[in-house]
Amino acid sequence: MSSIRHIVFDIGKVLVHYDPEIPYLHLIPDPAKRRWFLETVCTGAWNIEQDRGRSWSDAEALLIAEHPAEADNIRAYRRHWHEMVPHAYDDTVVLLETLIDSGHDVTMLTNFAADTFAEARERFSFLNRPRGVTVSGEVGMLKPDRVIYDTHAQTFGLQPEATLFIDDSEANVAGARAAGWQAVHFTGAGGLETALADRGLLPQN
Secondary structure (H helix, E strand, C coil): CCCCCEEEECCECCCECCCCHHHHHHHCCCHHHHHHHHHHHCCHHHHHHHHHCCCHHHHHHHHHHHCHHHHHHHHHHHHCHHHHCCCECHHHHHHHHHHHHCCCEEEEEECCCHHHHHHHHHHCHHHHCCCCEEEHHHHCCCCCCHHHHHHHHHHHCCCHHHEEEEECCHHHHHHHHHCCCEEEECCCHHHHHHHHHHCCCCCCC
8 A cells, every 4th residue: 555645746747748939929029038038038937926826917027127128928938828828738647637536636736827727727727626725826836946845745735754755856856855755757647657656556457
């Protein structure tokens, strides 16, 4: 029998595809200009502060003050967010739903802006199936900081040593382990299926 009692999924790049470059392929057709924009203006470091809870209006105003000529492209980041998440990873969703349907306790822990997560939940109904979710933008904390793992465990009554966390970020996996959780670095549904089966978490055929 598995020692795992709780399974916690990340969302972006585990359950749904995420690529901020997608809308800019048509918004900024020139590859060099597009690369400069995403590496210098709307960077990952800028975007993650919305995952921490900063409003989009404040985030946009900050960048527009620094790059006024790019105002339209800056505002386009939120306006075209839906294009950045074009589809789910169906093979991972099957594993998520198999775990839930077989009676496992499944929750989610994600770095996500509060408003875009609400939009994602409307688009991807499977995000409503787990028992609950901790959204960084709602609690004002980010993975891999220890406090968000502890908050999630306390909120949902998880035993850290009996919790398995699944995330595509090695830093977030390390953060979970530092919080006393077990963890799997997600690199694809095949590897995750093997990891779950090895722990006795999937139904026997």
